Amino acid sequence: MSTSVSVAFEKARADGRAALVGYLPAGFPTVDGGIAALRTMVESGCDVIEIGLPYSDPVMDGPTIQAAAQQALEAGVRTTDVLRTVEAVAATGVPTLVMTYWNPVERYGVERFAQHLYDAGGAGLITPDLTPDFAPEWIAAADARDLDKVFLVAPSSTDERIAMTTAACRGFVYATAVMGVTGARDATSDLAGPLVERTKRAVAATAPGLPVGVGLGVSNGVQAAEVASYADGVIVGSAFVRALLDHPDDLDAGRRALVKLTEDLARGVRS
Amino acid sequence: MTPTPNSQYDADLHGWYGGAGSFGGRFMPEALIAALDELDAAWQKAMLDPAFLQEFEGLLQNYAGVPSMLYEAHRLSDHAGARILLKREDLNHTGAHKIRNVLGQALLTKRMGKTRVIAETGAGQHGVASATAAAYLGLDCTVYMGEVDTERQALNVARMQLLGAEVIPVRSGSRTLKDAINEALRDWVASVDHTAYLFGTAAGPHPFPSLVLSFVRGIGDEARRQCLDLTGSLPDAVAACVGGGSNAIGLFAAFLDDPDVAIYGFEAGGDGVETGRHAATIFAGSVGVLHGSRTYVLQDDDGQTIESHSISAGLDYPGVGPQHAALAASGRASYLPVTDAEAMEAMSLLARTEGIIPAIESAHAVSGALKVAQERQGETILINLSGRGDKDMGTALEYFGLGTPKETA
Numbered sequence A: 001m002s003t004s005v006s007v008a009f010e011k012a013r014a015d016g017r018a019a020l021v022g023y024l025p026a027g028f029p030t031v032d033g034g035i036a037a038l039r040t041m042v043e044s045g046c047d048v049i050e051i052g053l054p055y056s057d058p059v060m061d062g063p064t065i066q067a068a069a070q071q072a073l074e075a076g077v078r079t080t081d082v083l084r085t086v087e088a089v090a091a092t093g094v095p096t097l098v099m100t101y102w103n104p105v106e107r108y109g110v111e112r113f114a115q116h117l118y119d120a121g122g123a124g125l126i127t128p129d130l131t132p133d134f135a136p137e138w139i140a141a142a143d144a145r146d147l148d149k150v151f152l153v154a155p156s157s158t159d160e161r162i163a164m165t166t167a168a169c170r171g172f173v174y175a176t177a178v179m180g181v182t183g184a185r186d187a188t189s190d191l192a193g194p195l196v197e198r199t200k201r202a203v204a205a206t207a208p209g210l211p212v213g214v215g216l217g218v219s220n221g222v223q224a225a226e227v228a229s230y231a232d233g234v235i236v237g238s239a240f241v242r243a244l245l246d247h248p249d250d251l252d253a254g255r256r257a258l259v260k261l262t263e264d265l266a267r268g269v270r271s
Numbered sequence B: 001m002t003p004t005p006n007s008q009y010d011a012d013l014h015g016w017y018g019g020a021g022s023f024g025g026r027f028m029p030e031a032l033i034a035a036l037d038e039l040d041a042a043w044q045k046a047m048l049d050p051a052f053l054q055e056f057e058g059l060l061q062n063y064a065g066v067p068s069m070l071y072e073a074h075r076l077s078d079h080a081g082a083r084i085l086l087k088r089e090d091l092n093h094t095g096a097h098k099i100r101n102v103l104g105q106a107l108l109t110k111r112m113g114k115t116r117v118i119a120e121t122g123a124g125q126h127g128v129a130s131a132t133a134a135a136y137l138g139l140d141c142t143v144y145m146g147e148v149d150t151e152r153q154a155l156n157v158a159r160m161q162l163l164g165a166e167v168i169p170v171r172s173g174s175r176t177l178k179d180a181i182n183e184a185l186r187d188w189v190a191s192v193d194h195t196a197y198l199f200g201t202a203a204g205p206h207p208f209p210s211l212v213l214s215f216v217r218g219i220g221d222e223a224r225r226q227c228l229d230l231t232g233s234l235p236d237a238v239a240a241c242v243g244g245g246s247n248a249i250g251l252f253a254a255f256l257d258d259p260d261v262a263i264y265g266f267e268a269g270g271d272g273v274e275t276g277r278h279a280a281t282i283f284a285g286s287v288g289v290l291h292g293s294r295t296y297v298l299q300d301d302d303g304q305t306i307e308s309h310s311i312s313a314g315l316d317y318p319g320v321g322p323q324h325a326a327l328a329a330s331g332r333a334s335y336l337p338v339t340d341a342e343a344m345e346a347m348s349l350l351a352r353t354e355g356i357i358p359a360i361e362s363a364h365a366v367s368g369a370l371k372v373a374q375e376r377q378g379e380t381i382l383i384n385l386s387g388r389g390d391k392d393m394g395t396a397l398e399y400f401g402l403g404t405p406k407e408t409a
């Protein structure tokens, strides 16, 4: 059975804090190593897990996530390995999403992917290069199984498009805080606050209660605390990937770094 | 002047060709949608503005050397047993059809008030054209080029630099054209408020395929008129090489409503389609989504893009424009592979019979047309000679073992 990520957001909201959403691509550094790393993130305080499906042409990703995805692909990771990773992580009880560029899903078969994701206990999909206006097939397949549909809004989005997007989302809406690709940044963006404000207005009108998660650039507890002050969820990707990249060939050291980072971020979303 | 809409090359409102949900569309990050909408609106408006069209036409004529001539290749015709006409896009300023597209997009950039352009390039022709237009119009220019391509097209890197552009070698993925597009898109996401992306071919997200066609369709419109003037009738067949598909769609669009004109696109067959090392996207690929549109793609069972291979950097791309996907699916046009060896043979043949050294891309079209001529003896075949071979002399030198004069005993 899949659990919507909204359950985790509600729990965090009841605790008076933001949810911590952690990302790693599947198959990095290996399929089993990736599962172990993701479980470590769950045990150390991630409320929601995003598993990236490594893709050959990741236009929204900066050098850090590109490097991890390329490493996974070179080691031969397959879509079925991603689903196996989902199954292993979702078994911990933490809501687990797949973040994927669109072509691998289309190639796998949209219906078939939705069913296998559901069977694996996955909560749904985050689709960085698929907007609701081009997603009728995915929306139908997700709705048939109550899977989460997480679409993105950006600082450049018009109010009309934000409303169209929030109306189509289930689980949460992903606000990309910067105009740019993924990657840790020193300062949080001043574009994020206004975007979240506009998004919350659209949520009130089109999808009351839909949480707003903010991602792109967050890499430490201080930044997480800042984002948590105005968002329902703090999404962290590149910083987790970096922790593993910094410890090549030493997964235990990498996992220790993940523990430290997760705990720092978890404190951040609670402060 | 407005042509009647044709669903195979004119997109519907959402960018679909050949019917909603089939080919094309806009599979893009939300962060770029506003920019694509802005571009779409500016372009639609410009195409209805006589002042814009006049400026564009004026630049083409007085700067780019357009219309290019239609040349009857008598000696090649004798060789082929068919009447061969060459649309001489190789004579355009900067040496290829690409200048048409770039001047149109750079003028649009000015109208949108943006000060910087970025471009991807494979062979370097689009990069050179972009750098040229940017220099002429006073825009900053950054060109992304796969590292592999910067090596095999070093001369064009130097050209771009001399023209004042910054050339950034791309080291991710396969380090060729597709990765240069990825990197340009990553730049654009972060720079979109002051930067325009001059897309180099009739592919990518809506509105690029239609927009690029609107700037290159002069190729076909001119060729059609020139052919009628020269021969009194339409050609029996038209042929072009297909990388992303801009020179080909520019030629084909003028003949799509002439059912008696056969249309051939020639893709890069590389080492031979059977070897798996090729760029014959339509002939040997499958339907998928790449760089923002649904089209034919070289991909594996998991939808990962497979690296393409071609001796010609400009055709070395694992995707193709959605208009060609629609034309292939409807059967209106035929797409066939031409190998590296066949293209190089045609390059040499054209040089020796006509004194014209074509780009290796264009040599694919020549080779394919000669093959077609075997079944079309005595007919008229119009080939788009999309570019000249200067940039390819390094490759030719190596391939043919040229450059060292023979010692006389």
Ligand SMILES: Cc1ncc(COP(=O)(O)O)c(C=O)c1O
Pocket (backbone or CB within 6 Å): B096, B097, B122, B123, B124, B125, B126, B200, B201, B202, B241, B242, B243, B244, B245, B246, B247, B248, B313, B314, B315, B359, B361, B362, B386, B387, B388
């Ligand atoms: C001379 C020439 N012909 C053809 C092409 C292929 O592009 P397209 O298919 O967009 O015409 C290129 C690309 O660089 C080129 O330089």
